[in-house]
Amino acid sequence: MMIYADNAATTKMTKTAINAMLPYMDITYGNPSSLHSAGQRAAEALADARQTVADILGCAAREIYFTSGGSESDNQAILSAAEAGAKKNKRHIISTSIEHHAVLHTLNKLEKQGFEITLLDAHENGIVRPDELEKAIRPDTALVTVMYANNEIGTVQPVRELGRICREHGVIFHTDAVQAVGHIKINVADENIDMLSLSAHKFGGPKGIGALYVKRGITLTSIIEGGAQERGKRAGTENVPAIMGMAAALKESYDMIDEACSKLIPMRDRLIEGILKIPHSILNGDRYERLPGNVNVCFEGIEGESLLLILDSKGICASSGSACTSGSLDPSHVLLAIGRPHEVAHGSLRLSLSHENTEEEIEYMIENIAWTVSYLRSMSPVWRDLEEGRKEHVIQ
Numbered sequence: 001m002m003i004y005a006d007n008a009a010t011t012k013m014t015k016t017a018i019n020a021m022l023p024y025m026d027i028t029y030g031n032p033s034s035l036h037s038a039g040q041r042a043a044e045a046l047a048d049a050r051q052t053v054a055d056i057l058g059c060a061a062r063e064i065y066f067t068s069g070g071s072e073s074d075n076q077a078i079l080s081a082a083e084a085g086a087k088k089n090k091r092h093i094i095s096t097s098i099e100h101h102a103v104l105h106t107l108n109k110l111e112k113q114g115f116e117i118t119l120l121d122a123h124e125n126g127i128v129r130p131d132e133l134e135k136a137i138r139p140d141t142a143l144v145t146v147m148y149a150n151n152e153i154g155t156v157q158p159v160r161e162l163g164r165i166c167r168e169h170g171v172i173f174h175t176d177a178v179q180a181v182g183h184i185k186i187n188v189a190d191e192n193i194d195m196l197s198l199s200a201h202k203f204g205g206p207k208g209i210g211a212l213y214v215k216r217g218i219t220l221t222s223i224i225e226g227g228a229q230e231r232g233k234r235a236g237t238e239n240v241p242a243i244m245g246m247a248a249a250l251k252e253s254y255d256m257i258d259e260a261c262s263k264l265i266p267m268r269d270r271l272i273e274g275i276l277k278i279p280h281s282i283l284n285g286d287r288y289e290r291l292p293g294n295v296n297v298c299f300e301g302i303e304g305e306s307l308l309l310i311l312d313s314k315g316i317c318a319s320s321g322s323a324c325t326s327g328s329l330d331p332s333h334v335l336l337a338i339g340r341p342h343e344v345a346h347g348s349l350r351l352s353l354s355h356e357n358t359e360e361e362i363e364y365m366i367e368n369i370a371w372t373v374s375y376l377r378s379m380s381p382v383w384r385d386l387e388e389g390r391k392e393h394v395i396q
C-alpha cells in the first residue's frame with residue numbers, strides 16, 4: 001500500500017495530461033520556429049495551449065510566457081521588475097517572510113546589488129495584513145511580490161486586496177501562485193494581478209514546465225538569451241509536449257475544482273481534527289484561509305525526519321515542510337516566521353492531499369501518525385524532560 005500525501009511537492013500526472021503530450025513526441029514533433037508544415041503544426045498547437053492557459057487565468061494569450069517552471073517564472077518576474085524599477089531609481093521591493101526560496105533567494109541576490117527589501121510579517125496565522133502592505137509602500141517601491149498560497153502551511157493570502165493597494169499606488173504586483181493554480185479559481189484581471197507564476201507539476205502536469213503571466217504594458221526582461229521564442233523574452237526551443245501536457249492538466253483541474261474541493265475540504269478537516277487529538281500538537285497556518293488539501297502540524301518533542309521515515313515505512317508519503325528544506329537540518333523558515341520556536345518547528349509534518357485520496361486513507365493516516373508520535377516520544381529524552389516537569393511545554 002502507498003498513500004501519497006505530498007501533493008504540494010509534486011503531483012501524479014493525470015492520464016489526460018499524458019495523453020495530450022504523446023502525439024507531440026513522435027507525430028507532431030516539429031520545431032515551432034520552423035517554416036515548414038511540420039513546424040507550423042507544432043506552432044499551432046503551441047498557440048492553442050497558450051490560449052487555453054490565458055482563458056483560464058482571464059488574460060490574453062500574448063500575456064502568457066512559457067518557462068521551465070515556477071522557479072524560473074519567479075526569477076524572471078522579480079528580476080524584470082527590479083531592472084525596470086532601477087531605471088527609474090526605484091530600488092525598494094516588498095515581499096513576505098514566508099515566500100518560496102525561488103523568491104527569497106532572488107531577493108537576496110538583488111539586495112546584494114543594492115536593492116532594499118522589506119519582508120511583511122505573516123503573523124501567527126500565516127497571513128499578511130493589507131494595511132501593513134499599504135504602510136510599507138514607498139515612492140521608490142518597484143515591486144510587491146506576495147505568494148498566493150503558501151507551499152508549507154497552505155495559507156491563502158488576500159491577493160485581490162493586496163493587488164488593489166498596489167494598483168492604487170502604481171506599484172507592480174507579482175504573485176507566486178504555484179500552489180494555487182489548478183486548486184483555486186484565479187482571475188488575474190479581477191484580482192489586480194500584474195504578474196503571476198505557475199508550474200505544471202503542481203496540478204497534474206509534467207515537471208519542468210511553467211508559465212508567467214505578464215500584464216500588457218509591463219516590461220519583461222529575458223534571463224535566457226538566444227532565439228526569439230516567447231516574443232523574444234525566453235530563448236530556447238519550446239518544450240511542446242510539456243506545454244501541451246500543462247494546458248491539458250490545467251483545463252482538467254480547472255473544470256473539476258468545485259468537485260475536488262467538495263471532496264478535499266471534508267477530508268482535510270477530518271485529518272486536522274484527528275491529528276489535533278494528539279496531545280501537545282498544533283496546527284500551522286490559519287484554520288480556514290488555507291488550501292483545500294493542506295494540513296501542517298507541529299508535535300512537541302518530535303524530530304520531523306524520524307516521523308517521516310517511520311510513516312514512510314507504513315506506506316505514508318508525507319513531508320516535513322518544503323521539499324527544498326528536507327535534507328538540510330535548518331527548520332523551515334516559514335514555521336520560524338509564524339513564530340514557532342526552533343525545537344517546535346523541527347517537529348513539523350505536512351500532509352498535502354489530492355482528490356484521489358480516500359476517507360479510508362485519512363483514517364489510516366490519523367491512526368498511524370498518532371501511534372508514531374507516541375512511539376517516538378516514548379524514546380525521547382527531551383519528551384521525558386517535558387513530561388517530568390524539568391522543561392515547560394511550549395504547545396499546550
Ligand SMILES: *Cc1c(COP(=O)(O)O)cnc(C)c1O
Binds near residue numbers: 100177178202210
Ligand atoms: C513548487 C513551487 C515553486 C517552484 O516550482 P518549480 O516548477 O518546481 O520550479 C515555486 N513556488 C512555490 C510556492 C512552489 O510550491
